[in-house]
Amino acid sequence: xxxxxxxxxxxxxxxxxxxxxxxxxxxxxxxxxxxxxxxxxxxxxxxxxxxxxxxxxxxxxxxxxxxxxxxxxxxxxxxxxxxxxxxxxxxxxxxxxxxxxxxxxxxxxxxxxxxxxxxxxxxxxxxxxxxxxxxxxxxxxxxxxxxxxxxxxxxxxxxxxxxxxxxxxxxxxxxxxxxxxxxxxxxxxxxxxxxxxxxxxxxxxxxxxxxxxxxxxxxxxxxxxxxxxxxxxxxxxxxxxxxxxxxxxxxxxxxxxxxxxxxxxxxxxxxxxxxxxxxxxxxxxxxxxxxxxxxxxxxxxxxxxxxxxxxxxxxxxxxxxxxxxx
Numbered sequence: 438x439x440x441x442x443x444x445x446x447x448x449x450x451x452x453x454x455x456x457x458x459x460x461x462x463x464x465x466x467x468x469x470x471x472x473x474x475x476x477x478x479x480x481x482x483x484x485x486x487x488x489x490x491x492x493x494x495x496x497x498x499x500x501x502x503x504x505x506x507x508x509x510x511x512x513x514x515x516x517x518x519x520x521x522x523x524x525x526x527x528x529x530x531x532x533x534x535x536x537x538x539x540x541x542x543x544x545x546x547x548x549x550x551x552x553x554x555x556x557x558x559x560x561x562x563x564x565x566x567x568x569x570x571x572x573x574x575x576x577x578x579x580x581x582x583x584x585x586x587x588x589x590x591x592x593x594x595x596x597x598x599x600x601x602x603x604x605x606x607x608x609x610x611x612x613x614x615x616x617x618x619x620x621x622x623x624x625x626x627x628x629x630x631x632x633x634x635x636x637x638x639x640x641x642x643x644x645x646x647x648x649x650x651x652x653x654x655x656x657x658x659x660x661x662x663x664x665x666x667x668x669x670x671x672x673x674x675x676x677x678x679x680x681x682x683x684x685x686x687x688x689x690x691x692x693x694x695x696x697x698x699x700x701x702x703x704x705x706x707x708x709x710x711x712x713x714x715x716x717x718x719x720x721x722x723x724x725x726x727x728x729x730x731x732x733x734x735x736x737x738x739x740x741x742x743x744x745x746x747x748x749x750x751x752x753x754x755x756x757x758x759x760x761x762x763x
Contacts, residue, residue, distance in 0.1 A: 441589050442606045443537045443641045445471065451502065451518075454483065457535055458504075458528055460520060469502065472532050474663055483532065486513065487525035490719060504528050526638070527629050533639045533663070540639035543624050546587040546605070552580065563600065575611065590622075593648065606660045610648035610670070618655040621646070625659035625682030625700065638662060640682055647671070647688070653678060662700075669706065687724070705740060714749075729755075 439445075449469050452462040470481040475491060478484040478500035485504040486495065492512055503513055504520045513519055522528040534540055549567040554560055561579040568574075569588030578592060581600035586592065590604050593611035598604070602615055606622035615621065627638035642661020647670035652658070654676040660666055661683045668674070669688035679697045680686070686698075687706035696710050699718035708722060711730025716722070721737045728734060729745030729752060738744055743752040746759070 440537070440641060442643060444539055445536050446538065449536060453535065454532055455520070457531055458520065458522055460522075472529065472536055472663065473500070475500065475503075477664070485525050485529050487529075488719075504532075524629070527636065529663075530629070530636070530638045533641060537639060537641045540641050541637065546585070548588050549585060552586075581617065587622075599654070606642075607644040607646065609646045610650065612648055613646055613650040613652070615652040616654045616656075616676075619652050619658075620656070621652065621658045622660045623657065625662060627662055627682060627700065642666065642683065644668075650674075653694070656680070659700075675712070681718070693730070727752075 450466045451469055452466045454469060455462050469483050473482045473484055475484045475486065475494035475498040478498050480499045480501055482500050483502040483504065484498055484500035486509050487506065495512060502518045504522055504525055505513060506525050507521050510519055510521060546569040548570040552562045552566040552568040554562045559577040560574060563580060563582035565583050566580050567585045569586065571589045572586050574592045575594035575596065577594060578596045580598040581602065583600055584598055584602040587605035591608040593609055593613065595612045596609060597614045599615060599617035601617055602619050604621045622644045624640040627640065629636040640660050640662045642663060642665045644658050644660050644666045646668045649671045650668055651673045653674050656674055656678045658666060658680045659682040664683050666680060666683060667685040669686055671689040672686055674692045675694040677695045678692055681698055681700040683701040684698045686704040687708065689706060690704060690708040692710050693712040695713045698716045701718050702716050702720040704722045705724035705726065707725045710728045713730055714728050714732045716734045720734065723738060723740030723742065725741050726738050727743040728749060732745050732749040733747035734749045744750055745752045746755040
């Protein structure tokens with residue numbers, strides 16, 4: 438599938454990648470199509486393994502070229518061409534920029550033009566609504582004052598976009614409301630701390646928002662790095678919720694105010710999270726989980742579980758441990 442938000446180079450060879458990583462070139466200088474996660478890679482894509490958390494995806498990968506750290510080499514098939522590097526994610530960042538040289542160009546969209554109301558598709562537009570090229574807006578939508586939809590954004594039918602909303606690198610389903618001040622699709626907070634400076638990680642993913650979703654006021658939803666950030670059908674987000682890159686939230690969830698999600702966590706369906714809870718990165722939260730307000734979740738939570746506290750634990754144990762004297 439082509440990336441509609443970033444231009445990809447199509448002439449990358451394996452020796453281009455090896456030279457970039459300061460590795461020895463090989464005689465068979467074959468073409469590499471793209472860089473993708475293990476479970477999404479085709480045979481001509483390059484992929485990577487940087488943690489044992491992702492060993493399960495090795496069985497699903499079709500990639501014949503994998504970047505990894507020497508300590509993970511033993512898990513990879515001998516049929517795969519392995520590129521050993523000391524810092525896998527830093528190498529992935531460099532290769533991503535090789536394929537997508539404009540990935541850091543996150544400046545304002547110069548193609549925007551003012552949008553006017555349109556009777557033919559029942560579009561209502563407020564004052565100073567700006568829309569970039571190739572934006573697609575469905576029927577019976579309304580967009581509030583001073584909102585911006587940058588190039589290639591897709592909005593489904595019957596959506597209501599509030600005032601002062603910024604949407605970029607996003608695809609939004611039908612019957613979805615995005616309230617005032619929300620920012621959707623900005624680059625994520627991914628970087629590598631260095632001795633002299635911090636090195637940013639490119640974000641070429643998108644934000645995919647389903648049908649019948651509500652995004653509260655002043656929410657920030659980061660686009661994905663290589664994969665997409667996803668909000669499932671029927672999910673409601675209260676005000677001031679932050680969702681980091683690659684987070685995937687299931688269907689019919691209720692997320693109340695000031696909840697924060699760190700990157701790459703996966704949230705199941707019908708999950709309820711109380712205000713000011715924090716979800717650490719790279720976690721899996723099952724279906725029908727309930728998380729109490731103010732909790733700190735630092736490990737996976739199985740389905741049909743109620744937790745609370747920091748670190749979050751079974752709510753019955755939390756209440757027992759924190760029972761107050763009469």
